[in-house]
Ligand SMILES: Cc1cc2nc3c(=O)[nH]c(=O)nc-3n(C[C@H](O)[C@H](O)[C@H](O)COP(=O)(O)OP(=O)(O)OC[C@H]3O[C@@H](n4cnc5c(N)ncnc54)[C@H](O)[C@@H]3O)c2cc1C
């Protein structure tokens with residue numbers, strides 16, 4: 001890819017030390033470990049269809065002269081931070097821009113609503129900026145409307161395809177995030193009760209409609225295992241171990257609170273295939289774990305000491321602080337508390353085994369690893385030794401994963417829409433005019449909202465630069481999304497506006513007040529739509 | 534908070550991403566984030582001063598940095614995630630202005646560079 005190398009070097013520098021388990025050179029936290037087998041799966045995903053490029057070819061040489069006077073029409077697909085921050089910047093810098101934001105769900109904000117933990121309300125303050133963006137008269141939210149059928153076989157047909165939008169806008173920004181989760185690819189992962197994706201569990205307790213049928217029973221075991229050592233893994237562990245009285249004050253769904261009331265889970269093991277230096281979680285989340293009341297913390301003190309000695313002075317500040325926090329955690333941990341959690345290293349799951357009768361998880365077989373390779377790129381190699389860990393629940397937390405949609409290039413190996421600073425390119429590194437990407441879809445499913453924001457601004461700059469420099473875009477002669485909305489409505493499709501969303505939200509606040517919590521979420525699309533009328 | 538009358542506030546210098554130095558005035562007790570926002574400087578503050586985002590990251594001059602009390606653990610946790618962390622980095626929402634800090638200089642760290650915008654040559658004229 002032509003611009004790629006230089007940019008990667010630059011970023012490498014910026015993120016040094018925050019780098020962790022992502023083999024592709026990702027940056028910080030929100031992601032964890034990617035094991036081998038699924039990488040091969042990814043290669044076999046369906047080929048991309050290049051319709052956007054074909055569509056726009058006839059137009060790309062047509063006038064960009066009129067851009068000074070006419071409005072700049074942008075369609076955004078996805079309403080998470082990636083979509084909202086890009087829209088924010090474009091609206092601010094190009095006064096004649098008008099933005100239509102399409103969102104598959106009736107409710108906006110993506111993982112800020114459905115990912116960020118309920119006990120992190122301060123993180124959700126970003127929504128205030130999104131609300132401000134939505135108040136701009138040149139912004140329109142088009143909720144309950146999906147764009148682009150996923151290429152994975154069996155996917156439900158989307159309400160619109162990217163090609164439907166291409167006729168009506170100058171630019172299309174893809175910011176639809178990471179739709180799936182990575183799998184371990186080991187026996188019984190999908191078949192046993194009690195084994196589930198952290199993504200599904202997080203979606204369940206945050207009220208994501210598509211995860212509400214998840215089979216969550218926390219009352220059959222005292223031990224849960226989380227596989228992966230990123231912040232999502234710690235979110236899951238924390239929700240399992242936090243005193244219920246504290247969680248009741250958050251917007252955790254009532255459905256989840258009922259389940260937690262019956263929970264018998266006392267011990268949570270958080271497992272990683274490499275060592276303490278390679279963990280992907282960050283100090284804030286670790287500190288919260290170490291402050292859990294009535295909870296003993298266990299980890300291998302000798303391994304930490306030897307790893308720290310080995311790294312010596314090469315540790316940068318964030319990593320040094322993180323290791324210091326672990327040391328302190330071990331030293332100050334109170335033994336024999338009613339609950340406990342542990343960090344276990346150098347372990348790779350080989351197999352889940354269950355009770356033959358009811359197909360419920362009973363234990364995980366773990367392969368024991370040692371570390372090999374260069375200091376900054378250490379790999380887990382199997383020693384051949386194995387052990388078994390008894391548990392009744394296992395959450396795989398080894399990463400989210402984006403999926404390609406019809407009509408748009410997709411790099412299934414990296415799991416992103418291939419792009420140069422947000423500008424989408426095809427497999428031959430040719431620019432696809434008018435198509436852009438931001439958020440997790442652009443960079444991979446890693447990074448906190450702050451990095452997604454920085455990234456979104458970078459994409460916005462790319463878009464603005466193309467517009468002002470007269471670079472080829474879709475240059476649609478249509479006046480924007482009105483015809484698209486007409487077609488949707490004529491099909492009886494219900495479109496949700498931001499005002500509609502505010503009505504839904506108001507009802508959520510009201511239900512919350514009655515329950516003594518900030519909000520009680522609607523957990524089904526039907527309920528959300530009903531709340532509007 | 535109303536802006537201080539000209540000449541009445543505490544002087545603060547910001548170095549913008551473009552490298553320009555802008556001198557503004559702060560009220561006592563205001564955070565550097567508030568001061569930056571009140572003067573339309575490009576400092577984000579995504580979590581609204583609740584120590585949950587690091588987008589208000591600023592790099593202070595050595596002298597002012599050493600006048601301040603040590604950042605809290607929670608502030609350091611967030612700083613660890615900041616782009617371009619340096620030895621005199623602070624979160625703008627946590628630094629409150631006092632008279633002793635008059636003349637403080639805060640650099641707004643540069644964002645991720647955009648090689649595409651910087652490097653691409655316009656093809657059409
Ligand atoms: C469990 C978890 C906890 C996290 N906690 C924190 C935290 O505490 N602090 C922090 O800073 N960061 C946190 N993050 C990271 C943060 O959530 C991400 O950086 C950010 O949300 C990524 O934004 P995005 O816009 O790329 O994707 P998303 O937020 O996922 O937004 C994508 C949006 O696109 C929509 N969509 C999907 N497909 C379509 C389609 N076909 N058509 C239309 N719309 C579509 C989705 O419904 C969604 O609304 C967390 C992430 C996770 C997973």
Ligand code: FES
Nearest residue numbers: 578580582586626
């Ligand atoms: S505004 Fe978020 S940490 Fe300062």
